[in-house]
Amino acid sequence: MVKTNTNKDLLKEKGFLSQRQDDFFSMRLHAAGGNLTSDYLRAVADAADRYGKGYVHVTSRQGIEIPFVHLDDTEAARNEMDSKDIGPGASGKKIRAVVACQGDRVCKRGLIDCQGICEEIDNLYFAEPVPYKFKIAVTGCPASCLKVQENDFGIMGFSESVFVEENCVMCRACEKVCGVSAITIENGSLYLDMHKCVSCGSCIRACRKDAMQNQEQGYTIFVGGKVGKRPRMGDMLLRTSDRSVIFDVLEKSINYYRENAQEGERLGDVIDRVGLDAFRETIKYP
Numbered sequence: 001m002v003k004t005n006t007n008k009d010l011l012k013e014k015g016f017l018s019q020r021q022d023d024f025f026s027m028r029l030h031a032a033g034g035n036l037t038s039d040y041l042r043a044v045a046d047a048a049d050r051y052g053k054g055y056v057h058v059t060s061r062q063g064i065e066i067p068f069v070h071l072d073d074t075e076a077a078r079n080e081m082d083s084k085d086i087g088p089g090a091s092g093k094k095i096r097a098v099v100a101c102q103g104d105r106v107c108k109r110g111l112i113d114c115q116g117i118c119e120e121i122d123n124l125y126f127a128e129p130v131p132y133k134f135k136i137a138v139t140g141c142p143a144s145c146l147k148v149q150e151n152d153f154g155i156m157g158f159s160e161s162v163f164v165e166e167n168c169v170m171c172r173a174c175e176k177v178c179g180v181s182a183i184t185i186e187n188g189s190l191y192l193d194m195h196k197c198v199s200c201g202s203c204i205r206a207c208r209k210d211a212m213q214n215q216e217q218g219y220t221i222f223v224g225g226k227v228g229k230r231p232r233m234g235d236m237l238l239r240t241s242d243r244s245v246i247f248d249v250l251e252k253s254i255n256y257y258r259e260n261a262q263e264g265e266r267l268g269d270v271i272d273r274v275g276l277d278a279f280r281e282t283i284k285y286p
């Protein structure tokens, strides 16, 4: 079979990324949020045995690739995955599969339903065309295990505490648990430094006397992050306790990116060029 660029482009559309070895491809599969069912894993294991070399590669974005699929097997391999309802992964100028931690379904520190948000966003936007590439991450708390600040659009859970002095018995449990030293107890008084506080909610969980209470809980949204050759940390855009705001801001951000990006620009490059204030103004979130 003659290998042409058109062939390669068609294969890339179907998730086959060319390897350094002629006529071999790494078959990227759609997977969002890192939760894979046992059926999915069995189907992938079978395909890796049949078409690859009996192993898979887990990508940096919680995805799965089966390396060493020969050009002659690509059609059969894709058909087999289709029959198991496993679509191709995205590459090129597309919205990539959403990554997420386990959030409040599993993790003790989780403040939001990362997997639910991930699934909803992935259903809405996965593989939609964009000017260059667009990566989305959801992480359950400010520990940011899913590195939302490195993504074009990131969602992080937050819990803001408020100190209720009359309930406090000065046990110091909150002081011990605070990883950023935002709480200090001196001379019988507790000081909560909101400039240091990252709103992780740990002190609220640690307090047995209801003296650290949850003032507000919700979602912090970051925009414009990326890594690669020119890394850029995402800007904190807003905090909200309204889940629907995430989807509204995401839709507006993607549309803004589509309308304003120049050749090769990520959302962060656009924000650097126009300014964060102009971006905020356009998407109408102060």
Ligand code: SF4
Residues within 6 Å of the ligand: 101, 102, 103, 104, 107, 108, 109, 110, 111, 139, 140, 141, 142, 143, 144, 145, 146
């Ligand atoms: S980001 Fe927070 S909720 Fe998510 S896995 Fe890490 S510690 Fe748990």
Ligand code: SF4
Residues within 6 Å of the ligand: 167, 168, 169, 170, 171, 172, 173, 174, 175, 190, 206, 207, 208, 209, 210, 211, 212
């Ligand atoms: S854990 Fe609660 S009771 Fe103990 S010092 Fe902190 S706020 Fe006060």
Ligand code: SF4
Residues within 6 Å of the ligand: 159, 160, 161, 177, 178, 179, 180, 181, 182, 183, 192, 196, 197, 198, 199, 200, 201, 202, 203, 204
């Ligand atoms: S919310 Fe987290 S960072 Fe803030 S004071 Fe409590 S433990 Fe410290």
